[in-house]
Amino acid sequence: MDGDNQTTITEFLLLGLSGKAEQEEVLFGLFLGMYLVTITGNFLIILAISCDPHLHTPMYFFLANLSSVDICFSSVTVPKMLVNHIVGSKSISYIECMTQIYFFITFPNMDGFLLSVMAYDRYVAICCPLHYTMIMRPRLCILLVAISWVITNLHALLHTLLIVQLTFCSHNAIHHFFCDPYPIMELSCSDTFINDLMVFTVGGVVFLTPFTCIIISYAYIFSNVLKMPSVCGIQKALSTCGSHLTVVSLFYGAILGIYMRPSSSYSVQDTVATVIFTVVTPMLNPFIYSLRNQDMKGALRKVIL
Template identity: 80%
Template sequence: MGGVNHTTVTEFFLLGLSAHAEQEVVLCGLFLGLYLVTLSGNLLIILAISCDPRLHTPMYFFLANLSSVDVCFSSVTVPKMLVNHVVGSKSISYTQCMTQIYFLITFGNMDGFLLSVMAYDRYVAICQPLHYTMIMRPKLCVLLVAVSWVITNLHALLHTLLMVRLNFCFTNTVNHFFCDPYPVLKLSCSDTFINDLMVFTVGGLVFLTPFTCIVVSYVCIFSKVLKFPSAQGIRKALSTCGSHLTVVSLFYGAILGVYMHPSSSYSVQDTVASVIFTVVTPLVNPFIYSLRNRDMKAALRKLLLRS
């Protein structure tokens, strides 16, 4: 390199999910079906919440935002993989790769922040029911979402700029179906100490902040619920949290399986966890919330009958 700080790699090659052409065809067909279901399910939830005045509440406002983020999150990775399969290419340009990393970090973290905001909403509804409308005002709901967007975009910008400063000299084959930050980082011939440091400090802080809010919210919720005099009251309170807890468990379980270890130990198992994180989680979110929610099912039924 002669000490010159520039990037010689202009594109990366994504190995995909399988080295066998037959398996690749089946997997791409499967991913196309999952992607279409993800788009349909989440867009239906957004439309149902928008069209039904009964769902114009803080909880459904946050759910509509979560569905919007899930649509964007799945659209970051799957369409590029499908396009590459159709045109018979595995390449992605350097600019597209860095852009994919930026939006992957943004929407991935935004999911976590929205889940923490929804946990706070459930805390207020159960622990402060008489003051709920006064606390969860529309201005506060919009502010919580706006602040989350600012934090996640700044966080993504930090990691993307740190990635851009690295040199990629010769190896440009990414052992994945999208530009995951860890596999791409392993390809650099520069010193990645600062990148690793920011991942485990700033990245850890951005990860732990919403996770801690969720844990604290549910500790307070369960403490309050256990004091209810009747079993029916306990079941009613917990039923409002069941869907959210399911989504939280799936989301953070996948994150822990992929990113909570050094980048040098990336393996096939991590690819499976990445598929769950980037494809399965946005897919199941609308089903979890709609199938367990009477108001949501009624709104979806009304929307489908009207159309």
């Protein structure tokens, strides 16, 4: 690259998750299978919600958006790794890497905001059932999703521009299967203090604000549920939240353990947790939301059959 980009390299090398050829073959098959399941499962969720008028409600509107984001999220990292394996190359251009970083930051943040909005939707449905349709109007639902997209894209743009300003000298090998921001910053021969500071400040706010909203929403939900007179009512209320809480636990459990700390402490072992929320969680979401939901099961059955 030229001096304007402050780097002397034009590409990075994605070393993958294993240095052994036989293990790479197994990982290729595993990632290909999980990616196909992710795309198929989330697409069926979107199709079922679109085709069934009974599912045209705020809860399923947000779920359809979550499935769309999960498809995009998986498509940011996995296809490049699969293509590189097929063509026998480990390289990714500088521009491709920066683009991958931008969208890699955008879609997980969008997942977090959608999970927060879905928690608020459950709060209104359980704690204010008589006012649900008045509060969760279509205009409000669209506005919440639109604001989430604006915030996540601005956040991704900030961190990507900061990484572009870093100087990369000679080392360009990344011990990962995609351009993860932390391994990229470790390769830089310039100071990453500002990058780390932005992760802890702006990044912390963007990550933890939705998480805090989820905690507050469920605090109100559980306090309201405990006041219900019948056990049946309690079970019904909790059953609508179980799937969402499972997804939240998987998503935030992995992401907080990896990225809310200095880039210098990033280790190869963290790639396992990264795989969980970049590949496994988007794949499991359709199953989690459909297995215990009779309405979704019925809609999926109509689409498939």
